[in-house]
Amino acid sequence: MLGRKAVSTSRGLIFCCSQSAGKLSLRQLCRMSFRPVAAVCQVNSTPDKEVNFAACVRLVEKAKEGGANMVFLPEGFDYIGSSQKETLQLSENLTGDTISRYSDLARKLNIWLSLGGFHERGDDWEHDRRIYNTHLIINGMGHIVSVYRKCHLFDVELPEKKVSLKESAFTIPGQSLSPPVQTPIGKVGLGICYDLRFPELSVALLRQGAEILTYPSAFTVATGTAHWEVLLRARAVETQCFVLAAAQVGCHHAKRASYGHALAVDPWGEVLGDCGGTEVGLTLVEIDMDKLRDIRRNMPVLQHRREEKFYYSLD
Ligand SMILES: O=C(O)CNC(=O)[C@H](CS)NC(=O)CCC(=O)C(=O)O
Numbered sequence: 001m002l003g004r005k006a007v008s009t010s011r012g013l014i015f016c017c018s019q020s021a022g023k024l025s026l027r028q029l030c031r032m033s034f035r036p037v038a039a040v041c042q043v044n045s046t047p048d049k050e051v052n053f054a055a056c057v058r059l060v061e062k063a064k065e066g067g068a069n070m071v072f073l074p075e076g077f078d079y080i081g082s083s084q085k086e087t088l089q090l091s092e093n094l095t096g097d098t099i100s101r102y103s104d105l106a107r108k109l110n111i112w113l114s115l116g117g118f119h120e121r122g123d124d125w126e127h128d129r130r131i132y133n134t135h136l137i138i139n140g141m142g143h144i145v146s147v148y149r150k151c152h153l154f155d156v157e158l159p160e161k162k163v164s165l166k167e168s169a170f171t172i173p174g175q176s177l178s179p180p181v182q183t184p185i186g187k188v189g190l191g192i193c194y195d196l197r198f199p200e201l202s203v204a205l206l207r208q209g210a211e212i213l214t215y216p217s218a219f220t221v222a223t224g225t226a227h228w229e230v231l232l233r234a235r236a237v238e239t240q241c242f243v244l245a246a247a248q249v250g251c252h253h254a255k256r257a258s259y260g261h262a263l264a265v266d267p268w269g270e271v272l273g274d275c276g277g278t279e280v281g282l283t284l285v286e287i288d289m290d291k292l293r294d295i296r297r298n299m300p301v302l303q304h305r306r307e308e309k310f311y312y313s314l315d
Pocket residue numbers: 075076079080081087117133154165166167193194197218219220223224
C-alpha cells in the first residue's frame with residue numbers, strides 16, 4: 001500500500017517530505033499492482049555517513065510501502081566529502097560496513113537495490129590511496145549481483161559557472177562495462193553520472209540487451225540546469241530504454257551543491273517522474289515492458305544503425 005505522504009502529480013507519484021498528503025486514484029493503484037515498480041530516489045548526502053544511511057533507509061522503507069520492487073539511490077548515497085582528504089578517508093571496500101548494512105536491508109525488505117556511486121577503495125589502496133566510483137546492484141536476498149566502476153571521470157573546469165572538479169585526482173577509471181543484469185523490473189544497464197554524456201556507452205549497453213539504463217548522479221547545479229533532462233531524454237529516445245536517474249539535491253557542505261531532479265523517463269522520452277529541485281524524496285514509476293516492445297517494433301532503430309559504415313569511412 002502506498003504511504004500517506006504520496007502525492008500524485010502530472011510527473012509521476014512523488015513522495016516529498018515537505019509536501020502535503022494526497023490521494024491516489026483507484027486506477028493508479030490498480031495499474032501499479034500489476035506491473036513492476038521502480039523507486040527513483042533523491043538524497044541530500046553530507047559527510048556524515050550515519051545520517052546519510054538513516055535517510056536512505058527511510059527512503060527504501062517508503063519505497064517498499066509504495067510497492068517498489070527495486071530502489072535506486074544516487075551517486076554519493078554513502079557520503080559527499082567536504083575535501084579530497086575526507087572523501088578518501090571515509091571510503092570502504094565492498095566487504096565493509098556500509099555495503100553489509102545495505103545487503104541486510106535488501107534481504108530484510110526483500111527488495112533490489114541500485115547503489116550508485118559508492119566510494120570504493122582501489123585494489124592498491126595501501127600504496128596509492130585511490131578509489132573507484134562504483135555502482136552496485138544488490139538482489140532481494142542481499143547478494144551483490146553486479147558491479148560497475150565509472151569509466152568517464154569528471155575533470156571539468158567551467159570558470160564562469162564556478163565549477164571546478166578533478167575526479168581523476170583521487171579516482172581510478174573503470175576499464176569495462178558490466179553486462180546488463182536481469183532484475184524484477186527488467187534488464188538493467190549500469191552507468192554513473194558523467195557517463196550520461198557518452199552515448200556510445202548507452203548504445204553498447206543496449207546491444208548487450210539493456211531495457212533500463214541507470215545513471216545515479218550528483219550533477220552540479222550549473223550543468224544540471226543546462227543539460228540534465230535533455231541528456232537523459234536523449235539517451236532514452238535513442239536507445240528506446242527506460243532511463244532511471246537517482247540524484248543528489250541541495251547543499252552537501254559549504255562548497256558543494258547538486259541539481260536534484262531525480263528523473264524517470266520512458267522509452268518514448270516522456271518524463272514519468274521528477275523529484276524536483278529542492279526536496280529529498282522519491283518517485284515511484286511502473287515499468288511497462290509492453291510499451292518498450294511496441295516502440296522498438298514500430299521504430300526499429302537498433303536494426304537501422306549503421307555505425308560500422310561511419311567508422312570504416314573515417315579510415
Ligand atoms: O565526488 C563524489 O563524492 C561523488 N562524485 C561526483 O560527484 C562526480 C565526480 S566529481 N560528479 C559528477 O560526475 C558530476 C557530473 C556533472 O555534473 C556533469 O556531467 O555535468
